[in-house]
Amino acid sequence: MNIVFLGPPGAGKGTMAERVADESGLAHVSTGDIFRDNIRNETELGRAVKEIIDGGHLVPDELTIELVQDRLHEADVQLGWILDGFPRTRSQAEALSEFARVDLVILLNISDEEVIRRLSGRRVHPESGRTYHVQFNPPAKEGHDDVTGEPLITRDDDDEHAIQMRLSVYKEQTEPVIAYYRKRKLLVDVDASGTIDAVATKIHALLKKQQPS
Ligand code: AP5
Numbered sequence: 001m002n003i004v005f006l007g008p009p010g011a012g013k014g015t016m017a018e019r020v021a022d023e024s025g026l027a028h029v030s031t032g033d034i035f036r037d038n039i040r041n042e043t044e045l046g047r048a049v050k051e052i053i054d055g056g057h058l059v060p061d062e063l064t065i066e067l068v069q070d071r072l073h074e075a076d077v078q079l080g081w082i083l084d085g086f087p088r089t090r091s092q093a094e095a096l097s098e099f100a101r102v103d104l105v106i107l108l109n110i111s112d113e114e115v116i117r118r119l120s121g122r123r124v125h126p127e128s129g130r131t132y133h134v135q136f137n138p139p140a141k142e143g144h145d146d147v148t149g150e151p152l153i154t155r156d157d158d159d160e161h162a163i164q165m166r167l168s169v170y171k172e173q174t175e176p177v178i179a180y181y182r183k184r185k186l187l188v189d190v191d192a193s194g195t196i197d198a199v200a201t202k203i204h205a206l207l208k209k210q211q212p213s
């Protein structure tokens with residue numbers, strides 16, 4: 001099964017994709033994580049996209065589409081995947097339809113106020129992408145990753161200015177992707193305003209309904 005997770009910044013795409021991937025064996029493909037790995041490793045791609053991402057803008061379609069197309073040809077995704085953060089423009093959605101099949105699109109809905117609450121308290125373990133929240137999902141030891149014990153960081157694009165930019169980019173460029181998939185009857189809305197466990201339970205039930213009996 002191939003699933004796309006859509007939703008505003010901070011909606012919980014990464015958190016939910018990680019859970020579903022763990023339970024189902026589907027591969028979790030996050031374009032944001034791929035870009036951040038490249039920035040951390042100071043690759044040519046990382047240097048090209050750092051300023052764009054830190055400012056809350058979108059990386060150009062051409063570059064992003066090629067990256068995803070290559071990723072979806074790798075061996076570990078052949079049993080199915082969860083795309084987190086792609087597509088986020090209509091051109092990306094159209095391109096994806098030419099090289100892959102999408103079975104289901106899950107749209108995580110939250111208010112702008114909740115976006116700010118979630119992003120301002122987010123902490124991440126940069127190596128693995130594991131995500132915490134100081135209030136809603138704290139690590140066992142404050143400021144440290146549960147698995148490795150290494151320090152957690154705040155993402156460079158989680159400052160107030162970049163968050164506002166990401167929200168407005170989402171409304172202008174990514175909301176048309178919602179209409180694109182709704183028209184094709186692939187999209188299911190999920191109210192993602194509850195706790196992490198409550199939202200995960202809803203998604204679990206939804207996926208169970210999709211499985212052939
Ligand atoms: P990306 O990494 O995709 O960022 P985003 O879309 O802004 O989404 P986030 O990762 O911020 O949020 P999330 O929905 O994953 O929420 P999370 O689970 O972490 O992209 C970053 C940048 O890369 C883009 O701005 C762009 O520049 C570039 N880029 C990426 N893809 C691109 C593309 N296709 N085209 C062009 N450019 C692209 O949760 C957030 C917080 O809330 C966490 O602290 C978490 O613990 C907490 N939380 C989660 N769920 C709940 C809950 N139910 N209740 C309470 N707290 C919760």
Ligand code: MG
Nearest residue numbers: 013014015032
């Ligand atoms: Mg994410």
